[in-house]
Amino acid sequence: EEQEEDTLRELRLFLRNVTERLSQDKRFKAFTKPVDIEEVPDYIKVIRHPMDLSTILSKVDLHKYVTVREFVNDVDLIWKNALEYNPDSDPSDRQIRHRACALKDTTHAIIRDELDEDFNRICEQIREAR
Numbered sequence: 744e745e746q747e748e749d750t751l752r753e754l755r756l757f758l759r760n761v762t763e764r765l766s767q768d769k770r771f772k773a774f775t776k777p778v779d780i781e782e783v784p785d786y787i788k789v790i791r792h793p794m795d796l797s798t799i800l801s802k803v804d805l806h807k808y809v810t811v812r813e814f815v816n817d818v819d820l821i822w823k824n825a826l827e828y829n830p831d832s833d834p835s836d837r838q839i840r841h842r843a844c845a846l847k848d849t850t851h852a853i854i855r856d857e858l859d860e861d862f863n864r865i866c867e868q869i870r871e872a873r
């Protein structure tokens with residue numbers, strides 16, 4: 744009903760704000776756009792479910808997320824993919840893994856500090872009812 748649409752509109756505002764803050768963080772530049780398959784042809788062979796912050800922002804606007812949990816699942820894809828595709832000891836792999844871990848920690852800290860528990864429960868109840 745109307746109250747549910749008001750809740751989901753507020754969810755989208757929150758998720759857009761978090762996504763834009765992550766996208767503006769210089770550490771996370773590699774995570775802002777899809778990995779270029781022409782530059783990195785084997786990427787899609789190794790990583791079955793690519794994800795990036797621009798795709799997440801598009802999904803927010805397409806009303807794909809009804810809960811913060813679904814949003815965090817996509818952010819978790821970003822950093823887990825980076826750890827999986829960049830496992831070596833060379834400095835470039837170590838740098839992107841460090842940034843992947845920072846993306847994980849930053850996202851989870853924002854959610855912990857800024858998501859109201861009661862608001863989250865209402866979103867989860869809307870998801871269960873659909």
Ligand SMILES: COC(=O)N1C[C@@H]2C[C@@H]3O[C@]2(Cc2nccnc23)C1
Pocket residue numbers: 773774778779782783824825828829839
């Ligand atoms: C989230 O980003 C990544 O997992 N990667 C892995 C790719 C390997 C390396 O860095 C990436 C892009 C790239 N392009 C050209 C040549 N080499 C690279 C970014």
